[in-house]
Amino acid sequence: MKKYCQLCGGEREFIYNLDGYRIEQCKFCKTVCVDNMPDDKTLKEYYKGFKYCIDEDNIDLIVNDDFKKWYESFKLPPNAKMLDIGGGNGYFSLAFEKFGFGEATYIDLDSEACRYVKKLGISAVINDDVKNLAANKTEKFDFIYSRHVIEHLPNPLSLIENAISLLSDDGVFVLQMPNGLSLERLIDFQDKENRIKSLMEANSFSRLDVERILHSSKTAFDLAPPRHLWAFSKKGLKEYLAVIPDIEFKIRTYSLRDKIYSPYMSRRYKHFFLAKLMKPLKNILRVLYSMPAGGGHLVVEIRKK
Numbered sequence: 001m002k003k004y005c006q007l008c009g010g011e012r013e014f015i016y017n018l019d020g021y022r023i024e025q026c027k028f029c030k031t032v033c034v035d036n037m038p039d040d041k042t043l044k045e046y047y048k049g050f051k052y053c054i055d056e057d058n059i060d061l062i063v064n065d066d067f068k069k070w071y072e073s074f075k076l077p078p079n080a081k082m083l084d085i086g087g088g089n090g091y092f093s094l095a096f097e098k099f100g101f102g103e104a105t106y107i108d109l110d111s112e113a114c115r116y117v118k119k120l121g122i123s124a125v126i127n128d129d130v131k132n133l134a135a136n137k138t139e140k141f142d143f144i145y146s147r148h149v150i151e152h153l154p155n156p157l158s159l160i161e162n163a164i165s166l167l168s169d170d171g172v173f174v175l176q177m178p179n180g181l182s183l184e185r186l187i188d189f190q191d192k193e194n195r196i197k198s199l200m201e202a203n204s205f206s207r208l209d210v211e212r213i214l215h216s217s218k219t220a221f222d223l224a225p226p227r228h229l230w231a232f233s234k235k236g237l238k239e240y241l242a243v244i245p246d247i248e249f250k251i252r253t254y255s256l257r258d259k260i261y262s263p264y265m266s267r268r269y270k271h272f273f274l275a276k277l278m279k280p281l282k283n284i285l286r287v288l289y290s291m292p293a294g295g296g297h298l299v300v301e302i303r304k305k
């Protein structure tokens with residue numbers, strides 16, 4: 001039975017096994033997805049007490065002048081309303097309110113994360129799925145942000161539809177996810193080594209086969225089931241968004257070293273002497289590896305026409 005891409009309608013083909021999941025890729029747009037999506041029970045079990053990225057040392061990586069300037073760049077109206085979909089640690093909502101841009105509404109499926117974010121003093125904290133907010137609320141938002149959430153969802157496109165339905169007429173929706181075709185992560189040698197091992201274990205590939213795969217459009221950067229179920233391509237998103245009426249959009253890629261779209265990476269290797277020594281070499285490789293498909297983050301900016 002032929003299977004088709006949810007984004008562009010192109011035919012999908014099996015590319016390899018990974019961590020007990022069958023991985024398929026759209027022949028046309030190169031978006032990669034898990035074929036045997038985990039069921040609700042598996043996902044519930046996996047995310048139990050997840051509390052993703054809750055580390056108070058990270059607050060100053062988000063609540064700082066760089067983010068103030070970033071929010072300013074969207075030229076939001078005074079007392080703007082922000083919606084943070086799958087807001088995790090809540091620090092993006094916190095920065096938004098702390099710098100006086102307006103009120104933030106934080107929504108996340110993780111009840112423990114919600115409990116934590118309530119203590120930060122965010123205006124509205126909702127422990128629910130955004131589809132229920134879209135169905136029940138007439139309130140609209142001037143700035144909607146969803147950062148590294150969509151790749152976790154078995155049915156990701158409803159997140160985009162719901163966010164657009166919650167957007168005010170002059171509002172902007174910023175959707176961020178890993179760039180599935182990016183090769184940038186290959187310069188982080190330990191990550192690459194782990195990937196090589198996983199792919200060799202799950203398939204009858206030699207090391208050379210895996211090297212070839214990782215340096216091709218089958219790289220599927222950051223695909224990690226049951227956590228990350230999709231590796232989106234720019235082309236796939238473009239095809240999908242182009243048929244949604246009355247919106248305009250821009251899609252850009254950003255490096256894993258970007259201060260805004262990758263705030264946590266700067267801290268990751270900070271204390272390792274060897275990492276500091278390798279930095280100039282890595283920066284050269286980063287530029288080279290980002291040439292074919294861009295940096296590790298895909299960022300889509302959607303506005304109403």
Ligand SMILES: [Zn+2]
Pocket residue numbers: 005006007008009010026027028029030031236
């Ligand atoms: Zn496709």
